[in-house]
Amino acid sequence: MSPVLELSGVSAGYGGAAVLEGVSLALRPGERVAVLGRNGAGKTTLVHAVFNLGPQVAGSVRVMGREVAGWPTHRIARLGIALVPQGRGGFPDLTVAENLRLATLSGRSGTWTLDRVFTLFPRLAERRATLSSALSGGERQMLAIGRALLTQAPVLVLDEPSEGLAPPIAEEVIVTTLGRLEAEGKTVLIVEQNLPLALRLCERAILLAGGRIVFDGASATLQARREMLTEHLGV
Numbered sequence: 001m002s003p004v005l006e007l008s009g010v011s012a013g014y015g016g017a018a019v020l021e022g023v024s025l026a027l028r029p030g031e032r033v034a035v036l037g038r039n040g041a042g043k044t045t046l047v048h049a050v051f052n053l054g055p056q057v058a059g060s061v062r063v064m065g066r067e068v069a070g071w072p073t074h075r076i077a078r079l080g081i082a083l084v085p086q087g088r089g090g091f092p093d094l095t096v097a098e099n100l101r102l103a104t105l106s107g108r109s110g111t112w113t114l115d116r117v118f119t120l121f122p123r124l125a126e127r128r129a130t131l132s133s134a135l136s137g138g139e140r141q142m143l144a145i146g147r148a149l150l151t152q153a154p155v156l157v158l159d160e161p162s163e164g165l166a167p168p169i170a171e172e173v174i175v176t177t178l179g180r181l182e183a184e185g186k187t188v189l190i191v192e193q194n195l196p197l198a199l200r201l202c203e204r205a206i207l208l209a210g211g212r213i214v215f216d217g218a219s220a221t222l223q224a225r226r227e228m229l230t231e232h233l234g235v
């Protein structure tokens, strides 16, 4: 099966300062892949390079087989890739239901409906009339994931979904989400600081250090490489 996302020799940075250098990776349909690395390793820059969200990018970025370098973000997303951004996005002055309804306007047909999102996250159903600015961190994360699902994109990229959440809440949201996405055969790229959770839920892991990929392989293999985890993640 051809990759749904493929980076070849990608370098990226800001204002002439390189953050990523020579990054190559390919995601096949249905894979769940964790991107790991210390603060500043370049994880968010990698995600932003895919969506053309700021960094200067050199090299090839292909989404669904199309070369997308330089495309505006909305056009890249329309190929069928959705971002759950760090900080979570959405419109703070709109209610939960309004934010979700806006996400359904992508024009893509699919199986995700508002009701299915509310079944996945019952807490959002209870809060449907609440302004999203009044949500807790966990609820805001559920909303961001719900919005991405409603675009019906087959590929989801989650940037640090557990950031700022109490560990049990982060675990609940991520386990619920990844369990559901696995059942649907969606492809998932997840930037995640919670190493045990990432390695448990994703069969493959990519470790970034100093803007380069230092490991790309089975999560179980990485888990056994204690010296690598200590050197590059400090665990």
Ligand SMILES: Nc1ncnc2c1ncn2[C@@H]1O[C@H](COP(=O)(O)OP(=O)(O)OP(=O)(O)O)[C@@H](O)[C@H]1O
Residues within 6 Å of the ligand: 014, 019, 037, 038, 039, 040, 041, 042, 043, 044, 045, 046, 054
């Ligand atoms: N918009 C920007 N302008 C300039 N430099 C940036 C910008 N965004 C990130 N950087 C720099 O790029 C480097 C990598 O940042 P990036 O956010 O990609 O790392 P990260 O691995 O996602 O880290 P974190 O876990 O802290 O989010 C850092 O040195 C950061 O200061």
